[in-house]
């Protein structure tokens with residue numbers, strides 16, 4: 001049966017990549033993109049330039065408004081509340097039902113709440129209606145949507161006291177942006193250093209040390225209790241005798257995939273909607289892509305590019321054409337004006353690997369490679385993105401390299417790639 | 420990098436560099452002061468040795484395409500890996516959604532000549 005209608009649920013980068021790839025490869029049937037956002041926009045700037053106020057929502061749109069009509073994509077506002085895989089239907093919160101030959105779930109996820117005791121003694125006043133300023137009435141924030149970012153920016157005034165719980169990628173980015181805005185920041189995380197698994201201990205420790213350099217108080221501890229009062233949020237940090245009061249708290253301890261609709265429909269869900277190597281769920285009419293999904297036998301990726309690739313793969317599955325070439329996972333993060341990129345794994349599961357530094361850790365530009373035998377398995381670069389681009393190709397193509405060549409900044413990495 | 424020595428006007432192009440100045444797979448940026456265009460122009464050398472020119476600033480966020488990775492007819496932005504077609508300037512990969520502007524280049528006797536504002 002050729003597919004003549006597709007409904008994509010969720011207008012993040014995964015959903016938009018799916019519809020774009022369908023049209024790019026000649027799909028001429030009906031195509032609907034459902035989302036609860038005003039229009040599909042990009043999330044990475046939410047902790048960076050958008051939070052800073054250097055970019056507005058229009059400038060982080062994933063596609064120009066006219067693109068959807070040019071590509072004959074029905075962009076439909078709405079929240080999907082139910083899915084019937086066998087019938088091929090989705091139901092929106094207003095009761096509208098849509099049916100299609102294939103349904104693609106691209107619902108992303110939501111911020112996790114840490115295991116912290118929360119007490120609301122008194123809520124803050126709501127801002128006057130009509131100002132268009134969303135605001136947390138408890139002083140406690142998370143960051144996943146543009147609305148979340150608006151609410152947070154509203155309180156990040158010069159001198160405001162911000163507590164960031166979790167020093168992972170998003171927590172660290174917000175700490176950096178908040179300092180630029182002149183806020184005082186305390187950053188709490190029990191891990192020392194955080195993100196060591198992603199970037200390796202050496203780079204993680206140096207990146208974490210930058211917080212203090214930029215006036216952020218980094219505390220290695222857990223937060224035990226948050227109390228919302230009229231004076232602010234009172235935080236009890238483990239090991240400290242006196243609680244501290246903040247104007248706002250950001251919880252940045254990770255995300256959880258949005259899988260409720262899939263689960264209720266009887267699809268297999270296990271830390272994400274479980275899909276096969278073609279992005280197909282346990283029902284052949286339903287596919288899943290991006291942060292809401294997890295490929296069987298793989299870790300769930302929570303990065304931008306992985307979501308793009310999922311969307312491309314799903315589109316090609318629907319059209320019955322070859323999938324895009326597999327590539328090792330890649331992401332970037334920015335803090336304190338530094339651009340960090342990571343590809344692959346900085347640690348091998350059995351610990352049998354070698355770490356090779358190119359340049360000097362702490363003096364950008366530099367990069368660090370993880371080698372297993374003569375094969376690169378991962379790399380991290382600070383302000384040296386082409387080192388990661390070279391590493392990615394070494395990994396994808398299985399090129400043998402020598403540690404001494406990688407470590408020599410005079411050696412052109414491209415020439416190593418040519419073998 | 421070589422400047423605008425021997426700027427012969429647009430009829431014969433602006434000599435911007437020697438071919439040997441740009442390794443295959445890399446690029447250099449030519450200042451808008453030399454090109455007379457609004458943006459700087461990136462001279463990009465594909466891994467097959469051919470030379471191309473595009474507006475230097477990525478259309479997504481401020482980054483220099485001359486510092487990107489050039490391969491297989493595309494340049495990949497050093498910041499978020501948006502990809503642009505070397506010949507047409509068209510977006511070949513997100514996050515950029517706006518095409519960039521290509522310019523004509525010519526290689527004569529091992530020297531690269533740029534024709535700002537002319538289509539390849």
Ligand SMILES: Cc1cc2nc3c(=O)[nH]c(=O)nc-3n(C[C@H](O)[C@H](O)[C@H](O)COP(=O)(O)OP(=O)(O)OC[C@H]3O[C@@H](n4cnc5c(N)ncnc54)[C@H](O)[C@@H]3O)c2cc1C
Nearest residue numbers: 010012013014043044079080107108290291302303304331
């Ligand atoms: C603040 C922040 C900064 C980040 N920075 C980086 C970075 O620097 N580098 C990087 O690689 N990655 C970064 N990421 C991660 C990256 O943004 C995500 O991996 C990516 O957004 C995943 O895309 P997605 O389309 O799967 O999900 P999402 O972007 O979450 O999109 C899902 C969409 O589905 C909609 N939706 C959900 N449920 C329903 C429903 N039932 N009905 C209708 N619509 C629904 C949602 O409203 C949303 O629009 C960042 C993420 C955040 C939050």
